[in-house]
Amino acid sequence: MAFISAGIEKLTGYPAAAFTARSSMTFASIIHPDDRELVSCQVGRALKQGQSYQLTYRLVAADGAIKWVWEQGGAVPGAGGGIEAIQGFICDFTRVKMADRKVLEQASLLDKALDAIFVIDADSRITYWNHGAERLYGWDADEIEGQRLCDLVYDDPAEYRIAYCTTLSEGEWRGELTQRRRDGSRIHVDSRWTLVDTDSSASEPSGRIMSINTDVSERKQHEDKIFRLAFYDPLTELPNRANLLDHLRRALLGSARSGKYGALMFCDLDHFKRLNDTHGHAAGDMLLQAAARRLEQSVREADMVARLGGDEFVILIAPQDDTRDAAALQAETVATKIVTAMSAPFKMADFSYAVSASIGMVLISGSTDTVESALKQADSAMYQAKASGRNTFHFYDPEMQAALFARAELETGLQRALRNNEFVLYYQPQMDGNNHVIGAEALLRWRLPSGELRLPADFIHTAEETDLIVDIGMWVLETACQQLALWQRADETAHLSLSVNVSARQFVEPDLVAKTEAILRQTGADPRGLKFELTESLVVTDFVQTAQQMKALRKLGISFSLDDFGTGYSSLVCLRNLPIDQLKIDHSFMRGVLTDRNDAAIVRSIIALSGSLGLQVIAEGVETIGQRQFLSDAGCHAYQGFLYERAIAEEHFSRYARQKH
Structure with a gap:
């Protein structure tokens, strides 16, 4: 080599003298073996055609490190018209190649994402469109680049303006949008927008926005x-x-x-x-x-x-x-x-x-x-x-x-029943898929002085319209906890849970938590075996107060069942934000579950919803083997109804529970 600058040592680790004519070492010898033939061919072809050349290749430095270099050169014609020499320069290209590789790797990762990811500039024109966007919207990247996003996928320009302006002012935006595909169909997406400032030295943001969009159309349909x-x-x-x-x-x-x-x-x-x-x-x-x-x-x-x-x-x-x-x-x-x-x-x-x-x-x-x-x-x-x-x-x-004096008479009778201890609790067994008793629901009965036994349907409505329901409810809770404590002290019934119906009027009492805690302490009942059954209308009447009350009771160890689910004010918000453990399928659906397609569909939906939310599910009003089989096939494995036993007095229930243990 006739001449090589001293900078070659910084690039390769070899001094310039190593490549002079007096040295046996050639520059070609430090070119990476996999690149030598390519370099030789490209340089030879360029010289033969009388053209300059530019190429990148790898060198093996003195310390064994691999470096990328960029070389530009050309022939030096001799006096006789031939090529006298080759001159040019070489620079370290490693950082540029590594940066390119990183960009390609990142772009590849974005293209592998299932979500639709795109970037728009300050004029809403698309500058990047990944494979996920191609799949979701139907346009290929090469045909959509440069088009205005707001004109392409939005029917309502206001939705786009809100998202865009919020991102510019606050740096990000997230929400659900309705957009359209290439074929005109509508989709619902969960969209996250982020302001991308590629020039940190600029005084103003670049206006480039990256958007990540997840198709939630199926979820919206379920909702x-x-x-x-x-x-x-x-x-x-x-x-x-x-x-x-x-x-x-x-x-x-x-x-x-x-x-x-x-x-x-x-x-x-x-x-x-x-x-x-x-x-x-x-x-x-x-x-x-x-x-x-x-x-x-x-x-x-x-x-x-x-x-x-x-x-x-x-x-x-x-x-x-x-x-x-x-x-x-x-x-x-x-x-x-x-x-x-x-x-x-x-x-x-x-x-x-x-x-x-x-x-x-x-x-x-x-x-x-x-x-x-x-x-x-x-x-x-x-x-x-x-x-x-x-x-x-x-x-x-x-x-x-x-x-309507009958109501007044009934109210007087209820007051007497509280004073004279005329109320009693009956218990209806709750069974698992193996026909074992796993718990019971405490059901109120009114035994009149004549011996007649009256069901709640005869008097509970009047009690709910007065403050009597609060006193009756506390009597039920105390009596149920006494019974639960007895069960928990016996090996054969220690596993049983006990469900107690709590009225809306009783649940909003400000001292409910304190009174419940006192009853648990007095009776010695383990609250982990106690379950409050709440109606749907209760949990949405005053959502904030209900949530606070439920969380306070949950701290005591009490669990919650949403009674008569599907007949009232069912709400995904309630199921998501309240500490509910169990959904109870109403008996009204069970009556027609084998003959009414609507009832069957509703029951299957409730069971599927319970599974999706990680909730237990139990069906009441199970009266036939066919109904029980339908529930089992649908994924419900807890039952309550006349197929097993009616509500029975405590002494009969304890014997039944031991037999089915």
Whole structure:
């Protein structure tokens, strides 16, 4: 080599003299063996064609390190026209090659991500689009690069502007968006946006944004399905009882603020049972669906039609009138339309069937009425309409309640029962898949002085309407804990859990936790065997207070079961944010689980939902082997019902539990 600069030593570790003509060492000898032929061919071809050359290759330094170099050179023509020499320069290219490799590796990782990842510039134009984005949206990276994201996947520009502006101002944004694919179909994505400032020396952000998007369309569909199950009647697609209670509560709150009046109407179809008896339930279902549509057509857009169950419908006339007279006139107008609409025969598959409607109405005002009073009064008025000959409507008469002395007598009897210890607890066994008793539900009974045994259905509603339910509930809890402590001291029953129903009125008592703790201490019951059964309406009445109360009780060791699940105000928010351990499938679904596709679908959905959320599930009202087999096949392995045993007195239950241990 004629000349080589001293910089070669810094690059290779060899002094420049090592490559001079007096040395036997050649520069080619330190070129990596895998690259020598490539370098020789490229240099030779360039010189032959009289062109300069540029190439990168690897060197083996004196210390054995591998370095990438970049070489640029060309031929030096001689006096006779030939090539006299080659001249050029070589620089260390290692850092550049390593950086390129890192970029390629990172890009490869992004392309392997299942999520859709893209980058947009300050003008919303796409500068990067990974394979996940290609799969999710349907456009290839080469055809979408440079296009404006906001024009491509958004129907609502406002959604894009909110996400973009928030990311610019706060550095990031996250939320759910509705976007469209290449084929026009809609998708729901969980989207995370991050501001990418590639130039740290710039005074202003670059405006480049990286977005990571996860397809949650399937999850949204499941949520919508659960929402429909929770708030809408599957047969008529009308709002259900839970939905009605929520709207009625909101209507009364709005009325209290505005001073306006509305109305609540109970509508019952006359002689509907005769249709079911003569033509079957399928015909009855068809009529209910048709009746629902006629009811919807008879009210204003602001009003609400709901189905409570069976042939009972409720119409909520929104509080929009300034006076009671105006509200009464509006309610009468709607009721007249409904009576007229229902009087026309319903055309079924191969016959016509005529029914009529009996309607009870009550005017509502947020300043004087409650949800409970409005429902009770409208229901009372409906029965008065039936007593008046059916096919008519009747306003609630406040004086009519004065004649209902039975309630007062019942209330007096309940007070006596508490004083004289007339209440007793019965226990219904809860079984596992091996027909072993795993626990029981404590059920209240009232033994009258005459010896007659009355069920809760005869008196609990009156107790709930008064403060008596609180005292009765505490008696039940104390008695149940005494029994649980006895079971826990015997080897054959120590494993049993005991479920106690807690009313909404009792649960909101401010000293419930303190009283419960005192009862546990006095009785010696291990709270890990105690389970509180709560209704769906309770857990959503006052979500914040309920959550606080449940967490405090959970600290004592008590677990929770959500009773009658699927019949009320089911909410994913409740299941996710409240310390619920178990869902209880209502017996109303079990009656038709083998014959009604809707009931079967609801039961399967509840069991699947329980499994997804890691909750226990138990079914009540199990009366046949077929029902039990259906539940087992669907993944429910805890049962309660007459197939095993009715609610029985303690001495019989203990013997039954030992036999089934």
